[in-house]
Amino acid sequence: xxxxxxxxxxxxxxxxxxxxxxxxxxxxxxxxxxxxxxxxxxxxxxxxxxxxxxxxxxxxxxxxxxxxxxxxxxxxxxxxxxxxxxxxxxxxxxxxxxxxxxxxxxxxxxxxxxxxxxxxxxxxxxxxxxxxxxxxxxxxxxxxxxxxxxxxxxxxxxxxxxxxxxxxxxxxxxxxxxxxxxxxxxxxxxxxxxxxxxxxxxxxxxxxxxx
Numbered sequence: 693x694x695x696x697x698x699x700x701x702x703x704x705x706x707x708x709x710x711x712x713x714x715x716x717x718x719x720x721x722x723x724x725x726x727x728x729x730x731x732x733x734x735x736x737x738x739x740x741x742x743x744x745x746x747x748x749x750x751x752x753x754x755x756x757x758x759x760x761x762x763x764x765x766x767x768x769x770x771x772x773x774x775x776x777x778x779x780x781x782x783x784x785x786x787x788x789x790x791x792x793x794x795x796x797x798x799x800x801x802x803x804x805x806x807x808x809x810x811x812x813x814x815x816x817x818x819x820x821x822x823x824x825x826x827x828x829x830x831x832x833x834x835x836x837x838x839x840x841x842x843x844x845x846x847x848x849x850x851x852x853x854x855x856x857x858x859x860x861x862x863x864x865x866x867x868x869x870x871x872x873x874x875x876x877x878x879x880x881x882x883x884x885x886x887x888x889x890x891x892x893x894x895x896x897x898x899x900x901x902x903x
Contacts, residue, residue: 698741706731706741708797711752715803719749749804753817756801757824763798764791769831777841778894781832782886789882792866799867806864829856836893843895855892862888 698706709730713722724745728738742748764787772780791799805818830852836842846854862885870878 702731702733703741706733706738706748707752707755710748711756711797711801711804714749714752715800718807719745719804724748750815750817752801753804753815753821756798756804757817757821759798760791764788766828769828769835772832773835773839775839775841777836777839778890781889785886785889786882788863789866789870789878789885792863793870793873793878802863802867806860806867826852826856829859833893840895842893851893855889858889858892 697703706727710722710727713727713730717723722745724738727748728735731738742751764784766784767780792802805822830848833842833852833855834848837844837848842851866885870881873881
């Protein structure tokens, strides 16, 4: 935790600058001097506010998750229950993909979850955020299976692991590439990603042995 809180506008500037530095260069190669210079502040001021590079990184991840929660209405898993399960899920995934297509600072922060040099074991903030996402997904799939909107021919733990891996891949690609496409193509790609999830999870999807 930072020793002191900077003024709101200064704090936002530091977090946005740090996020882009971490996302582009990774934790190890990100330069505090670059961040400090870009923010037009002294080293003493930085250390007064954040104390260390590690503390700054943890703050970036924590604040990005809070900002995502403010920007996107993420339903509690129990709210998905019933015949509108896929409508709720489609809205959520669409909003997440739209967020990935924007070059906002908290979308940039999402890239940190896919950095090969970063391990959740070395970052309490990443570990907590990843566990929170996985717990939400596990519960959402359980609700979907119970209300008949998600296939149940696989063990639930295997299904959850597969879906989590696919979602990570989609998220990673979207964060790094979706903004490169015009709006019309982004919508088409988003629909294709949603279609993939639906085919994976919806009951009645054809298996190879049934074709």
